[in-house]
Amino acid sequence: MPNYSWPPMSTRKAIGQRLSRHDGLEKSTGKAKYNSDLNKPGMLQSALLTSPYAHARVRSIDTSAAEKAPGVTAVRVIATPGTELQWQSQEIAIVAASTEQAARDAVRLIKVDYEVLPHVVKEEDISKVGNRAKPAGEQLTGDPDKAFKEADVVNEGHYGIPVLTHCCLEPHGQVVQWNGDQVNYWPSTQNVSGIGGDLAKNIELPATAIKVHQDHIGGGFGSKFGSDRWGVEGARLSKASGGRPVKTFLDRATELNIAGNRPSAYARIKMGAKKDGTIIAWESTSWATGGMGGGALPPIPYVITNIPNRRLNHSAVATNGGPLRAWRAPNHPQASFLTCAAVEDLAAKLGMDPIEVFVKNIEYAPEARRESYVHQFKKAAELAEWSKRWHRRGDSGSGPVKRGLGVGICSWGGAGHASTCNARINPDGSVDIELGSQDLGTGTRTIIAQVAAETLGLPVNAIKVKLGDNSLPPSNGSGGSTTVGGVSSSTRIATVNALDQLFEKVAASLSTTADKLEAVGGKIQVKGDPAKSLTWAAACRKLGTQSIAAQGQNNPRNPLGLNTQGVAGVQIADVSVDVETGVVKMNRMVAVQDCGLVVNPKLAEGQVTGACIMSICGALMEERVMDGQTGRVLNPDMEFYKLAGAADIGEIIVHMDIREELDKRGVIGLGEPPTVGGVAAIANAVANAIGVRVPIIPLTPDRVLRALEERRSA
Amino acid sequence: MSKHHDELDEKAPPKGGFSRRGFFRGVGVTSGALGSAILGEQEADAAQAAGAKIGPGAVPVSLNINGKVHNINVEPRVTLLDACRNHLDITGAKRVCDRGTCGACTMIANGKVIYSCTVLAVDAQGKQIQTIEGIAAAARPHPLSTAFVNNDGQQCGYCTPGFVMAAKGLLDKNPSPTYDQVKAGLGGNLCRCGTYVGVRKAVLEAAKAMKGAKNA
Known part of the structure; x- marks a missing residue:
């Protein structure tokens, strides 16, 4: 078998370079076409009718007026009479028409008679959810009751982190054209190779009938894998409209209500420790919701999982809200916050x-990560000036602005997914790399080109990378931070295989055998004898009229040492809190993150920086607010579902933990891990600054002031 | 903050001097999204001022975009953004919040930065409208576009055209902004991937490059 291993760090030319993203200029000049930008000839627009109630049954529905409305080509009922609607904005009907305005007008003509049913939409106070809480059964390890008696210090606290939405800037949706036995499908998706099969299943066509294409996606964060109801109905509208393409992209309110969310997590946590800080006991009662399916137990205690004595009770709370979807590191930010907050509170009590x-x-x-964490704590502390700036809780001077530091940690898997790459070397010297993958803005195109350039000894700009079409060799969807490992490995294997074929073709002309050749610096040369060489162009000319092509596959069960899983990361937040207004200001975030072999440090740092900013949003602003009375989402918009702006984030310092021993592990995914520890770090920094725990995230001024008030009145 | 900066900091300041950004400064909260639904574009429309009634059906609308006049028929309720995206295939500006909060739809009209999702196409007639497609000279990308690439001021890229336009509006009025002025000048635009660090650097780099070009 050829040697597919990564070249040693010291000899790499393209891998490890701080290159700018390949599709950057396309995006920053506005030329990049997202599928929501498409205007196909004869294209129809559409509009959804969705439920105004959090819980209701459709008694009857009358679409006759809508069908006769000007410009309307097709109306489809999604929620037929008798359907129980379980959340606000659940899909009821959809209309295709010549313009968006016509489609929306027609939707308003649809008459629905609802039987309104009782709802539960708020879970913060579990005593008020009645039978909506489903206990998952107790998990018991060791003897926590005995351990708490033996503990020198016991701390109890309650903590909560609310439901968030993905708030992808490009909403969910697609343009779709069902014409005869073929469907052309242009979705906004993280799953180019797989989404066609998903649509096919739902419209009873063979998967091969669905042609999927997507050049760019405007954000997914875990929420864009399936064809969704609107994809299926869009296809049917197209068929019903004589095969004209139909565009459906959710409006912002619908996007925030039903296109996925990150489940909440609330917990009462009790921890016991010895005087020296050794934790000996953990007890938690937790609950979570992400819609009618409830929310799973986050992996607590997080990272320091094997506390010897622990008792965990968790309830999934079914609420009448849109259903959860994977959200950048599912359940980890919640687990990190719950655990790190409880540890910080315990530490404060221990002094x-x-x-x-x-x-x-x-x-x-886990044993494999211990050294990494210790190393990263040290590095993060150094970058955050921890020894100079950290103080005991609340010991932050007499002025109204209190400064504090806090820490949060992350872990993640990130092994490479199944991916197939086709590498083609052409007689004119050009190189085509093809994968049915997608670039979520993480830089996938760029890192694929770097890997191919590394193997072939070429400049990175000599590599043409083609992604975004399901006619290309399949790669799995981009979830779980599995893409970089998958595509870099399949590309490495494919390019090594293609190069071996090229070596076979040119060996004779260099009076040697293929196994003695190498590709370096734009040349094919005899190893150790650069005088015997051909330029890349001359070597490729020897192919005559025919290109050579080779495939490479990443098999997740046997990744050949090219990729692996398991990373560690530490984040430290530095905040100032005005105790008179309750406003939290970010001074600095420090992130130290490992992800094995880093193909492109510039892009990697961008991922981590972005994740830190997402954590700032999550810690200080973001929250889906439900109205208990009406069962509706109160902030399905971007004024009140708040994200941080350019002036809200302070300074961000990212340190990629690039070390030979970590690099040797191979490529590991990065999209998710750095989103995990930030909320914990910020929440702990606020507690450190003001001397009291603000238990519920986000740390809005009202919550900060309430926590201070409760301490005063206690 | 200087008076000069106050002016360039506004996106289409409504009459009466009450604006979203001014409002933020007033309440001293973050520059995140808040309360813009109560504000919006209130520039008097010439046709309305004259008492002319148009619509509700499609009406002829003439838009001068990037120096080219486009004649289309759209209903009066169609926004400038939707007219561009759905009727003219000018799609660099994006529809994200659709209510004047996020800045993804940012354009420049008569030299003023606007949210094109809060301007009706009929009201945009007679104005010189510039979109991301029209800012580059000839075949060379605008220095801001290049600087966004160099500084990795983008990930998914959906907010990027809006940021570039907001930054252009800033630099047109203040060619040498300070770091704090850049932060404030971009306060009307939101990014979900978290690219602000690169964006802030990109605007400073572009400012330098553009000045250099002028001096050359």
Whole structure:
């Protein structure tokens, strides 16, 4: 078998380069076409009718007036009479028409008679959810009751983190054309190779009948894998409209209500420790919702999982809200916040530095990552000036603005997914790399080109990368931070295989055998004898009229050492809190992150920086607010579903933990892990600054002031 | 903050001097989205001022975009953004919040930065409208577009055209902004991927490059 291993760090030419993203200029000049930008000839627009109620049954529905409305080509009922609607904005009917205005007007003509049913939409107070809480059964390890008796210090706290939405800037949707036995499908998707099969299943066509194409996606964050109701109905509208293409992209309110959310997590946590900071007991009662399916138990205690004595009780709370979807590191930010907040509170009670407490208990973390965490705590502390700026909780001076530091941690898997790459070397010297993958803005195109350039000894701009079409060799959807490992490995294997074929073709002309050749610096040369060489162009000319092509596959069960899983990361937040207004200001975020072999440090740093900013949004602003009375989402818009702006984020320092011993592990995914620890770090920094825990995220001024008030009145 | 900066900081300041950004400064909260639904574009429309009634059906609308006049028939309720995206295939500006919060639809009209989702196409007639497609000279990309690439001021890229236009509006009025002025000048645009660090650097780099070009 050829040697597919990554070249050693010291000899790499293209891998490890801080290159700008390949599709950057296309995006920053507005030329990049997202599928929501498409205007196909004869294209119809559409509009959805969705439920105004959080819980209701459709008694009857009358679409006759809508069908006769000007410009309307087709109306489809989604929620037929008798359908129980379980959340606000659940799809009821959809209309295709010549313009958006005509489609919306027609939707208003649809008459629905609803039987309104009782709803539950709020879960923060579990005593008020009645039978909507489904206990998952107790998890017991060791003897927590005994351990709590033996503990020198016991701390109890309650914590909560609300439901968030993905708020992808490009909403969910598609243009779709069902003409005869073929469907052309232009969705906004994280799953180019797989989404056609999903649509096919739902419209009873063979998967091969669905042609999927997408050049760019305007954000997914875990919410864009399936064809969705609107994809299926869009296709049917097209068929019913004589095969004209139909465009459906959700409006912002519908997007925020039904296109996915990150489940909440609330918990009462009790921890017991010895005086020296050794944690000996954990007890938690937690609950979560992400819609009618409830919400799963986050992986707590997080990272320091193997606390010897622990009792966990969790309930999934079914609420009448849109259903959850994977959201960048499912359940990890919640677990990190719950655990790190409880550890910080325990440390404060012990009078200890929280980093010291984490390090003291690092043996409870998976063995393979312990050294990484200890190293990263040290590095992050150094970058955040922890020894200078950290103080005991609340010991932050007499002025109204209090400064504090807090820490949060992350872990993630990120092994490469199944991916197939086709590498083609052409007689004119050009190189085509083809994968049915997608670039979510993570830089997938660029890193694929870097890997191919590395193998072939070419400049990166000599590589043409083609993604975004399901006629290309399949790659899995981009979820779980699996893409970079998958596509870099399949590209490495495919390019090594293609190069071997080229070596076979040119060996004779260099009076040697293929196994003695190497590709370096734009040449094919005899190893150790650069005088015997052909330029890349001359070598390719020897192919005559025919290109050579080779495939490479990443098999997740046997990734040949090219990719692996398991990363660690540490984040430290530095905040100032005005105790008179309750406003939290970010001074600085420090992130130290490992992801094995880093193909492009510039893009990797961008991922981590972005994740830090997302954490700032999540810690200080974002929250889906439900109205208990009406069952409706109160903030399905971008004024009140708040995201941080350019002036809200302070300084962000990212340190990629690039070390030979980590690099040797191979490529590991990065999209998710750095989103995990930030909320915990910020929440802990606020507690450190003001001397009291603000238990519920986001840390809005009202919550900060309430926590201060409760301490005063206690 | 200087008076000069106050002016360039506004996106289409409504009459009466009450604007979203001014409102933020007033309440001292973050520059995140808040309360713009109560504000919006209130520039008097010439046709309305004259008492002329148009619509509700499609009416002829003439738009001068990037120096080219486009004649289309759209209903009076169609926004400038939707007219561009759905009727003219000018799709660099994006529809994201559709209510004047996020800035993804940012254009420049008569030299003023606007949210094109809060301007009706009929009201945009007679104005010189510039979109991301029209800012580059000849075949060379605008220095801002290049600087966004160099500084990785983008990921998914959906907010990027809006940021570039907001930054252009800033630099047109203030060619040498300070770091804080850049932060404030971009306060009307939101990014979900979290690219602000690169964006802030990109605007400073472009400012330098553009000045250099002028001095050359």
